[in-house]
Amino acid sequence: MSETRLDERAAELDAADELGKRRELFALEDGTVYLDGNSLGALPRHVRDRMADVIGRQWGELRIRSWDESGWWTAPERIGDRIAPLVGAGPGQIVVGDSTSVNVFKAVVAAVRMAPDDRDEILVDATTFPTDGYIAESAARLTGHRLVVVDPARVPDAVGPRTAAALVNHVDYRTGRLHDLPGITAALHSRGALAVWDLCHSAGALPVGLDEHGVDLAVGCTYKYLNGGPGSPAYLYVAERHQDRFDSPLPGWNSHADPFGMTRGYRPAEGAVRGRVGTPDILSMLALEAALDVWDGVTVEAVRAKSLALTDFFLECVEAYAPPGAVTPLTPAAHAERGSQVALACPRAPAVMEALIARGVVGDLRRPDVLRFGFTPLYVGFADTERAARALADVLAGVHSPPSG
Ligand SMILES: Cc1ncc(COP(=O)(O)O)c(C=O)c1O
Numbered sequence: 001m002s003e004t005r006l007d008e009r010a011a012e013l014d015a016a017d018e019l020g021k022r023r024e025l026f027a028l029e030d031g032t033v034y035l036d037g038n039s040l041g042a043l044p045r046h047v048r049d050r051m052a053d054v055i056g057r058q059w060g061e062l063r064i065r066s067w068d069e070s071g072w073w074t075a076p077e078r079i080g081d082r083i084a085p086l087v088g089a090g091p092g093q094i095v096v097g098d099s100t101s102v103n104v105f106k107a108v109v110a111a112v113r114m115a116p117d118d119r120d121e122i123l124v125d126a127t128t129f130p131t132d133g134y135i136a137e138s139a140a141r142l143t144g145h146r147l148v149v150v151d152p153a154r155v156p157d158a159v160g161p162r163t164a165a166a167l168v169n170h171v172d173y174r175t176g177r178l179h180d181l182p183g184i185t186a187a188l189h190s191r192g193a194l195a196v197w198d199l200c201h202s203a204g205a206l207p208v209g210l211d212e213h214g215v216d217l218a219v220g221c222t223y224k225y226l227n228g229g230p231g232s233p234a235y236l237y238v239a240e241r242h243q244d245r246f247d248s249p250l251p252g253w254n255s256h257a258d259p260f261g262m263t264r265g266y267r268p269a270e271g272a273v274r275g276r277v278g279t280p281d282i283l284s285m286l287a288l289e290a291a292l293d294v295w296d297g298v299t300v301e302a303v304r305a306k307s308l309a310l311t312d313f314f315l316e317c318v319e320a321y322a323p324p325g326a327v328t329p330l331t332p333a334a335h336a337e338r339g340s341q342v343a344l345a346c347p348r349a350p351a352v353m354e355a356l357i358a359r360g361v362v363g364d365l366r367r368p369d370v371l372r373f374g375f376t377p378l379y380v381g382f383a384d385t386e387r388a389a390r391a392l393a394d395v396l397a398g399v400h401s402p403p404s405g
């Protein structure tokens with residue numbers, strides 16, 4: 001296929017793209033193709049003004065009154081309910097706050113506390129983003145459980161009568177592989193174990209179906225496909241049926257049934273509030289709340305359809321343009337196994353990514369040899385995708401050609 005044909009196809013696909021106009025909602029300059037939304041989502045333009053109000057009026061003028069009058073105190077649950085439809089959860093099951101790492105700790109410890117005493121094993125994803133592995137290891141030591149490290153695909157074989165819970169990443173941060181959440185959750189349940197999912201790389205990129213698939217607990221960050229901003233707070237999902245038994249290992253005063261009673265004994269609040277710890281980080285939280293406006297009128301299904309079309313098209317363009325053998329896709333070709341990023345193994349990945357960024361194509365690198373390109377359907381288009389593949393091919397041709405002279 002000639003380059004012109006792919007150029008033309010990109011233009012046609014962009015013209016037919018019902019999400020194409022959403023890009024205008026984001027602060028993105030024309031010369032840049034931003035393919036790093038799987039690490040830090042772009043800024044929705046209106047967040048700046050909303051934060052000017054939060055800082056200038058809510059904090060600057062109302063000050064302490066804002067805990068009530070500006071809805072600060074209830075923000076963690078309110079924003080949790082905004083995220084809920086994006087991950088297939090009914091209301092009252094998600095609370096926003098703390099980092100993903102902290103929520104992993106809460107979820108894993110709470111899961112093993114819910115399991116029968118004779119279950120002394122925790123399974124953890126062998127390919128997980130490192131923080132989950134570190135935290136699971138510490139949680140296992142604290143609770144006296146044995147940690148079993150297992151590839152996600154092998155969880156159904158590894159789960160046994162001693163398994164209390166498994167912690168699995170929905171999408172692999174390195175390869176972009178999408179794991180079988182319904183199948184793995186069902187396999188865990190069939191042996192009486194609980195499923196804890198990390199949704200960092202799937203929430204806002206593809207349908208998750210937490211309620212539909214009977215997930216027990218889940219966590220995720222909000223600074224990637226949810227565009228909440230650097231360090232925006234994470235969230236914790238506790239399925240309604242487990243909330244009464246959710247015994248938080250971090251029972252801070254914000255999760256107390258009567259926080260302002262300031263009593264000595266701990267009495268947990270009902271519902272998702274039980275997942276709170278201490279004072280919420282209001283500025284980050286309200287930036288996230290504003291950022292979620294870009295989802296108004298958009299379905300995750302539409303985002304998923306475009307995400308698959310973009311990643312298919314990128315792979316096709318790379319195949320057409322790149323020198324043969326210069327890169328090897330790590331991301332599965334099958335849609336059912338693909339998240340919203342394309343990862344390419346490349347022997348000289350650091351130099352290639354540096355050169356790409358210099359050309360305005362911003363992806364990232366996972367050492368030693370993985371080029372990652374995240375496709376965020378709300379602001380990435382098909383012409384961007386074609387341009388990124390062409391720039392990659394040019395760089396690879398340069399990088400791979402023998403030095404002159
Ligand atoms: C799967 C996954 N879990 C957790 C994290 C990060 O956790 P935290 O928000 O605590 O930095 C990331 C990325 O940073 C991630 O990709």
Ligand SMILES: Nc1c(O)cccc1C(=O)C[C@H](N)C(=O)O
Pocket residue numbers: 038039040129173174200231
């Ligand atoms: N959370 C990050 C940060 O604070 C700085 C740089 C990158 C990140 C990331 O989110 C990395 C990301 N989870 C990844 O998949 O590699």
